[in-house]
């Protein structure tokens with residue numbers, strides 16, 4: 001979510017080339033303006049990283065902690081650092097969109113410990129979280145990631161979605177271009193169930209609530225929901241008080257002001 005959606009010239013060129021996308025983007029701009037007026041910030045009791053690792057290790061299994069020192073994760077981190085240095089100066093998105101290190105590590109370790117068959121993610125941009133999810137699926141040698149993204153406006157923007165996802169890991173990936181409002185429900189229906197959901201798209205109350213509520217009947221028992229930017233509105237906070245939530249936590253991210261949330265659905269894993 002950024003002010004780049006409001007670049008009037010680019011938006012007009014979308015109108016000429018793709019009126020449906022123009023309508024989607026216009027609705028998103030209206031949603032962001034509405035959220036700026038009416039969304040109320042949430043405050044959370046924050047956990048520190050060591051406590052979160054301890055609890056998720058108990059709940060998801062001991063591979064959670066060991067995953068964090070795996071060579072595959074270290075290799076991905078080096079690969080991403082090198083790749084980011086090659087980002088062309090005229091690349092369409094600001095790197096401020098990139099997922100934070102805490103969020104990325106959380107994604108990697110949850111996948112290694114939970115061994116999901118299906119992961120669904122909203123919000124890709126250059127693809128920090130996607131790269132971590134894919135690397136963990138590769139280490140598991142099973143599972144698939146489906147991602148939804150409508151990229152920020154910009155020159156050749158579609159070419160850069162998932163630019164940071166290592167090409168040799170893309171075999172386990174389906175990338176769907178469009179808004180989560182349109183694509184999420186049909187994808188959930190097609191998948192039947194999801195073991196891990198990662199929200200990092202449009203962080204308005206309306207959109208986050210829609211994503212969480214659409215997901216919930218499809219999230220498998222013991223399934224995990226990870227969300228970026230839970231502090232901007234009350235969607236995550238309202239959700240964690242459900243009786244079928246086994247565990248939830250909020251953590252301050254390392255390189256951003258954002259807060260990430262994680263919750264585990266109650267029930268026995270199949």
Ligand SMILES: C[S@@+](CC[C@H](N)C(=O)[O-])C[C@H]1O[C@@H](n2cnc3c(N)ncnc32)[C@H](O)[C@@H]1O
Nearest residue numbers: 098099123125128129150151152179180201202
């Ligand atoms: C914060 S970035 C995602 C960062 C990414 N998870 C990472 O770790 O690098 C948010 C992305 O979601 C996209 N987006 C925003 N609103 C969306 C929506 N309603 N549906 C789908 N994608 C959306 C943005 O254009 C952008 O590409």
